[in-house]
Amino acid sequence: MAETIEDGISLEGRISYPVRESRLRRFFRLGHAAPYILVLPSLFIVTFVVAIPLVISLWSSFTPYNLVRPWTLYHYIGFRNYLRLFNSSDFWWAFGRTVVFLTVALNLEMLLGLGLALLVNKITAGKRAVRTIMMFPMMFSPILVGFQFKYIFNDNVGLINNALTSLGFMHYPIAWLVNAILAPLTILIAETWMSTSVFAILLLAGLLALPSEPLEAAKVDGCNAWQAFRHITLPFLMPFIYIAMTIRSLDVARAYDMVKIMTDGGPAQRTELLWTLIARTGYEDARMGMANAMGYVSILLSIAVTVYFYRKLMAARSYMGGAE
Amino acid sequence: MKAGRTLKTLLLACVATVGLTVAGQAAEQDWGSFPGYTLKVKLVGGTQYEKLYTRIPEWEKATGAKVQIVSSENYFDLDREIKQDIASGSVNWCVGSNHTSFAPQYGKFYIDLKPYISEDILSEYVPSAIRNSTVNGQLVQLPRVTDISxxxxxxxxxxxxxxxxxxxxxxxxxxxxxxxxxxxxxxxxxxxxxxxxxxxxxxxxxxxxxxxxxxxxxxxxxxxxxxxxxxxxxxxxxxxxxxxxxxxxxxxxxxxxxxxxxxxxxxxxxxxxxxxxxxxxxxxxxxxxxxxxxxxxxxxxxxxxxxxxxxxxxGWSGSHSFSVTAACDNKKAAVSFVEFMTDYDSEMMEARAGNLPTRTKVFADVEAEFKQQHNDYMANMFSIWQASLADARTPPLIPxxxxxxxxxxxxxxxxxxxxxxxxxxxxxxxxxxxxxxxxxxxx
Missing domain, CATH: 3.40.190.10 (Periplasmic binding protein-like II)
Known part of the structure; x- marks a missing residue:
């Protein structure tokens, strides 16, 4: 029914004709609109900040959009960008490298962060000071970290090569930032140095929230330290680990600046990750249409990682009897 | 009597010559009058580039205008920023640092400077530097420093x-x-x-x-x-x-x-x-x-x-330069500024710092100056590098x-x-x- 009819009586007691009230007016009169009105500002902001740029960038991925030729945004070319991407070995190598980098970096940071958190948790004096010191690497901007590690691993004047030469361990410099294995490894080391403390801080928060009763009960039951860790501490920490993993997997692209400074994706694309490739295509080459197509394909990777960690988080919460 | 008349004529001629020279110099140094105007510029940053910017107050004093540096970044970041400006269509600035390698990609974003600058002044620049600053027949930049290795x-x-x-x-x-x-x-x-x-x-x-x-x-x-x-x-x-x-x-x-x-x-x-x-x-x-x-x-x-x-x-060569945007609201002031930043004194300042100038006369003058200071090394550098400019070629000037x-x-x-x-x-x-x-x- 499109409209509602209501009977009404006038103040003078005379019978009035039925009044038709629109569905919309009734919606507002009964207060059903309040929640929607309250949500409107945030919807408005989300639309402008997220939805519209997403739609425009999606559209541009079907165009040859070039930043310095704005009119190319209106030239529809169908799936040409995507077809080229699917046939581009450079793109898929960068995609593969990014997946490997994400997997290794996140797991390594998690393991080191967990170890660090367990150690700091055992400290009886000066815990606050150590916690603060532990956060130092997080305070550096990735650009600074990039310069710092570029210098450390420089083949000619770098700290490591100089130390190795002075100690007599080598006579010919190691090309840390060039070698096919060492170059990605140096970036991994820089990234791990910068971000391990994120895991450590989050996991330390989990350890501080860990109730002492189960651990004491385990001790009474004769569990050794490893068994207590494996069956009590670790399951309790799993939600924290997955939350940290999810946050870091979305935040790891911060490493772009670092890679840009250290190797700029080279040499010969040996350290090319999706971020350096997309930035170069979009800004240096100004081919924003193609860069956005790359972005949309790589979003699949982000969604897959996020969904995976979210499911794991839910499973971990169920396991420890947490609220659904 | 005849001798006296000749002397008088000579004196008058001298006075006239001195007067013309002074007038010429005054004309050369007339940078226009733009009182109250604020010229917004995006300039390349970095130690080797910024020394020249110490001359900006001189231009401000001469014209009554103010210069506001709205951006100062390295070339690659500046290029990125300019591309974003072009894409968004929001350009509220007038002068930008440019480079012969970057210039062709910007299309008609920068104006042709030829209609604004007299032939006499342009003829004072190194011809190859002006040629390399020209894209599709348009002088889209005025070179401040030339490079060749x-x-x-x-x-x-x-x-x-x-x-x-x-x-x-x-x-x-x-x-x-x-x-x-x-x-x-x-x-x-x-x-x-x-x-x-x-x-x-x-x-x-x-x-x-x-x-x-x-x-x-x-x-x-x-x-x-x-x-x-x-x-x-x-x-x-x-x-x-x-x-x-x-x-x-x-x-x-x-x-x-x-x-x-x-x-x-x-x-x-x-x-x-x-x-x-x-x-x-x-x-x-x-x-x-x-x-x-x-x-x-x-x-x-x-x-x-x-x-x-x-x-x-x-002879891979290129020039660092200044350009004026098509969207500029006071092109005369902007052109005056880029001319000033590449005038004889500016170029001498660049040359003394060891950069290759873009004005022909400056090569000889700075070489003489270094020789006078017994700095044969720098004098020799200018001599060799000027000779190599005969082979100067830019990368293809294509977008x-x-x-x-x-x-x-x-x-x-x-x-x-x-x-x-x-x-x-x-x-x-x-x-x-x-x-x-x-x-x-x-x-």
Whole structure:
């Protein structure tokens, strides 16, 4: 029914004709609109900040959009960008490298962060000071970290090569930032140095929230330290680990600046990750249409990682009897 | 009486000449009047560029205008920012730092300066600098500094009697700065004694690597594109040019990390005395010879760039410049500003800092000034570098140059690191470059 009819009586007691009230007016009169009105500002902001740029960038991925030729945004070319991407070995190598980098970096940071958190948790004096010191690497901007590690691993004047030469361990410099294995490894080391403390801080928060009763009960039951860790501490920490993993997997692209400074994706694309490739295509080459197509394909990777960690988080919460 | 009349005429003529000269100077120094106007500019930042900006208050005083620097970044970040401005269509600034390599891609974003600047003034600039600043017949930038590379060599190595004797014994000729690229390679390999001394180094990435490759390619008689814009850099001349880098790298005549080096890394290495030879820009001359910044100060030799297989120099050249946006609300003020920033005094300031000026007269004047100060090294630098300008050539002045460069240098890297042969790497890059040029013409 499109409209509602209501009977009404006038103040003078005379019978009035039925009044038709629109569905919309009734919606507002009964207060059903309040929640929607309250949500409107945030919807408005989300639309402008997220939805519209997403739609425009999606559209541009079907165009040859070039930043310095704005009119190319209106030239529809169908799936040409995507077809080229699917046939581009450079793109898929960068995609593969990014997946490997994400997997290794996140797991390594998690393991080191967990170890660090367990150690700091055992400290009886000066815990606050150590916690603060532990956060130092997080305070550096990735650009600074990039310069710092570029210098450390420089083949000619770098700290490591100089130390190795002075100690007599080598006579010919190691090309840390060039070698096919060492170059990605140096970036991994820089990234791990910068971000391990994120895991450590989050996991330390989990350890501080860990109730002492189960651990004491385990001790009474004769569990050794490893068994207590494996069956009590670790399951309790799993939600924290997955939350940290999810946050870091979305935040790891911060490493772009670092890679840009250290190797700029080279040499010969040996350290090319999706971020350096997309930035170069979009800004240096100004081919924003193609860069956005790359972005949309790589979003699949982000969604897959996020969904995976979210499911794991839910499973971990169920396991420890947490609220659904 | 006649003599008195002649004297009077002479005096009048002198007065008139002095008057005309003064009037001429006054006219030259009339930068216009723009009281209350704020000129917004985006200028390249960095120590070597910013000294010139100390002259801005002089222009402000002369014109009554104010200059607001709304952005000061390195060239690559500035380029990125300008592209975003073009894309968004929100341009509220008037003057931007530019470069001959970047200029073609901006299309009609910057105005043609010819209608605003008299022929007399333009004729005071180095003709090749003006020619290289012209895109599709439009003077879209006014050059402030020109760049071209020549040889720096370490005299501590080249004057070493033992090294000289060994070289003569091996090659049957005296050790002297190389005149051809083959000789350059031969000497670099011979002189290399890692890890303390390498023959040379080359920029290993970005446009630096593409540019050096292009320079040797042209010296070998090749070029980047033919008249129909088909890539031709994968010709024999190109393969030979790329082989130059491959051979140096394989022979360990360059630091292994050179494939990641930028200009600064090379400059620092040469100043540290760890390179025997370096083909580099004029801006490094003063740095290399300054005892505060260089271990080989006082022992830096200079020579013209080598020639290639075709018996000529590649002469990769470019100019740092200023441009005026088409959206500028006061183009006269903006043009006045860019003229002022490249006038005689500004160019003398650039030249004294060791940069190649863009006004012809400044070359002779600054050389004379250095000679007067008994600084023969810098005077010699200006003499050699000015001579090399005869071979100056920019990269192709096409909008897609940076895109093309970005497919060439990774290909060169892959050949240098042995992942591909020189021919294979250049063929792959040529296929990609062809697609980029094709896309540009389709849109």
């Amino acid at each position: 020549n040889i720096y060599y370490n005299e501590l190595v080249y004057d070493n009697p033992d090294v000289k004797a060994r070289y003569k014994a091996k090659f049957g000729k005296d050790l002297a700065p190389p005149t051809t690229f083959d000789e350059y390679k031969q000497q670099a390999i011979f002189l290399s004694a890692p890890p303390n001394l390498y023959g040379t180094a080359f920029p290993g990435k970005d446009e630096g690597l593409t540019g050096r490759f292009m320079e040797i390619l042209r010296a070998n008689g090749g070029d980047m594109f033919d008249a129909q814009m088909n890539p031709t850099f994968n010709s024999k001349a190109g393969v030979d040019a790329l082989q130059f880098f491959v051979d140096l790298y394989k022979a360990k005549a360059v630091p292994a990390g050179t494939i990641n080096y930028t200009w600064d890394d090379i400059g620092q290495s040469f100043a540290a005395g760890t390179l025997a030879l370096d083909i580099d820009w004029p801006g490094f001359a003063a740095f290399f010879n300054n005892p505060k910044t260089s271990k080989i100060a006082g022992h830096v030799g200079l020579a013209l760039a080598p020639i290639g297989e075709a018996g000529k120099r590649g 897609e140059w940076i895109d093309v460069s970005n497919v060439i240098w990774p290909a060169i890297q892959s050949a240098v690191l042995g992942q591909k042969t020189a021919q294979q790497a250049l063929d792959d890059a040529a296929a990609k470059a062809k697609q980029i040029v094709q896309d540009q013409s389709d849109n």
